[in-house]
Amino acid sequence: MGQALVKIVFSMLVRVLTLPLRILPVKPNRILFTGLTGGKVYDYSCNPKYLYEYMREHFQGQFEYVWAVSDIEKYGFLKEEGVRLVRHFTVSSFPMLLTSGVIVTNGSYAPWFPFRKKQYVINTWHGGGAYKQVENGRPDANWATRKRAEFCANNIDLFLASCRIQEEKMIRETYAYRGEVLRAGTPRNDKLVRGDIKDMAQRVREYYAIPDNGKIVLYAPTYRKLQNPVVVDSDELLKQLEKPENRTEWFFFCRYHRYQGGDDGLKVTGKRVVDVMDYPDMQELLCAADLLITDYSSCVWDYSFLGRPCFLYVPDKEEYTAKTGFYVDLEQWPFDRAENMETLIENIRNYDAEPAVERIAAHLEKLGSYESGRCCQVLAEKICEQGGVENYGGN
16 A cells, blocks of 8 residues: 555645646647656656657657656757656656646556646556556555556546457456547557568667577566566576577577566576666567567567467466456466476477467457557547647658
8 A cells, every 4th residue: 555655645745736837838739758667767668659759750840749757868869859858756847747738658647647637648558458457456456556546547538448358447447447548559569560570670689689590589577576486497498499400599588577676586597698678678679589488468469469479487377366367367368378397398399370370369359459550640640639730740
């Protein structure tokens, strides 16, 4: 309850502190973007990043762009593009937060910042599909987390949905959101759905100097604190992938969740692990990966559109199910599951692409995928309506 209660009290305090600023006019054509905060920060990322890049290209001179970030010095390239930068959670950021006609977030600020009625707040969310339950929908949810969810729902004017089940279970049920839902997918998956990923993958391969004939296995687990440790033996995995008959060099990339700490019971062993925590864009890592290993992470949704091998390593399945729970039961996910390293390696060895792709297609249909490959365009049109831009330049 502690953290959720602090945010509730903080939001009330901010409402009082910002009263004098509420006389400032809201500027319809000012758009403020913000990504997730806290943990290992990637605040210029995810859905807001991809929407911003689309609008920067198609609406030159028509909007004023603002980004709220943790480290202003890290984003000098945005300044060069004419973007105004403000630092998260500072009093100096409040005027921009309260005068931007459009706010684009993927969850940050929506649960606690008291925006004004004249502002148009868009929650693009930060996970696709309908997999692990969000905090206020879990078995141990308390009054404070539910109150924060209520505040969040009342604070949003448009919520993006990646699929029908997410809209029904998470957006409508867990958040009790009654406003407008955009059923066009997610900005960060537009290029994945269209297959326009070559440049994204190449940036990763060049950054980590992966040879042309090299292949990448990406391990990307979700966050949790474990009673019993979960250990991944990367050396053994690479040994199996690099058998002489395969004639391929593999690289093991590891990307923990941004909140994951070294003492939380999740560990990768091995001499050839490439730590990709500092890489700024998860979508590009997915595009570069030839094989994905995860557990309960919604990155399986994004990766599904690439049609590549994906495997679940879930030794703590019972513990995680009891603590967190799922919108769609784990047994219904279209990926091979393993509760030990031997089974995981066996699943990889026996992978058959054709039935695997068919299972994924059926899964996307069952969840009612809204991913269209053109979410950025559709969302830009909505923003233009709010900002009064008459000459729409998108395509």
